[in-house]
Amino acid sequence: MDVRIPDEKKTRVVVNTDAKNECDDQFAIVHALLTPSFDLRGIIPAHFGNRSHTGKATSLQESHDETMLLLHLMGLEDQIRVEDGAERAIPDEQTPVDSPGARLIVEEAMKEDKRPLHVAFYGPLTEMASALLIEPRIEARNIRVVWIGGGEWPCGGSEFNLSNDIHAANVVFKSKLEVWQISRPVYRMMPITYAELVEKVFPQGKLGKYLVEQLIEFNNQRGGRPSEYRVLGDSPAVGVMIFPDCGRWSWRPAPEFDEKMKYIHNGKHRPIRVYEDIDSRFIFEDFFAKLAQFHRKTGR
Secondary structure, rough: OHHHHHHHHEEEEEEEEEEOOOOOOOHHHHHHHHHOEEEEEEEEEEOOOOOOOOOOOOHHHHHHHHHHHHHHHHOOOOOOOOOOOOOOOOOOOOEOOOOOOHHHHHHHHOOOOOOOEEEEOOOOOOHHHHHHHHOOHHHHOOEEEEEEEEOOOOOOOOOOHOOOOOOHHHHHHHOEEEEEOOHHHHHOOOEEEEHHHHHHHHOOOHHHHHHHHHHHHHHHHHHOOOOEEEOOOOHHHHHHHHHOOOOEEEEEEEEEEEEOEEEEOOOOOEEEEEEOOHHHHHHHHHHHHOOOOOOHHHHH
């Protein structure tokens, strides 16, 4: 059965992803692509600092290539707009790093559309900050920034996505944009075992096989990795765009970030939505069902 969702009821979405940083972005990218209630306006591959697996400053290219591979596996490479983000973090809070990805956000934000624009960030906030600095008028547009990032409330501290562009996080958190933050303790509420992946994802064609194999390969690359599970920490961004109450949340005054990624609570900025937990089963079961339906329908 194909479920039809009227266009005016679809959620307008742009996905920004450091796709080859680890092995969880892949699941969240595919989940967004499989969600019929999303009007997916584009995907922006993002940098992930200088911690590329090649040891070179090629993280943006790696994210681009991984995004295109997933689209190829799904037969969607000619149907989804892909615009690369910046190769590096912004140098300060006044200077953007211009990119096609930042320009895509500006373009979508300035469209006359009654539906909010959700920009989901699975990595750093570089493109959102650059878009704001390039075109300040978008601050008054109906935008929801859904960010997987930041340390535990209320203190903060080291967190990977934030570490890749602290200046960008400050630009966004100091702005008037609506922000939905899913911090590290919350996105880590998404563990999944190999057994469940092998039973529910691996059998779903070449796409399912790739998702599981690349996850296990990544876990086995270096010491210190978990041996039988992985946290799919980017998937909550998809879950809350499908169902905003997919977790308990509260409005809190937006903090700033110091150089050590600690929160600075000065009360100067508007409230943001801070998620305190997440319904992992809602997200996982929705993904499993959509992946199975996609494989059954397309044979991929």
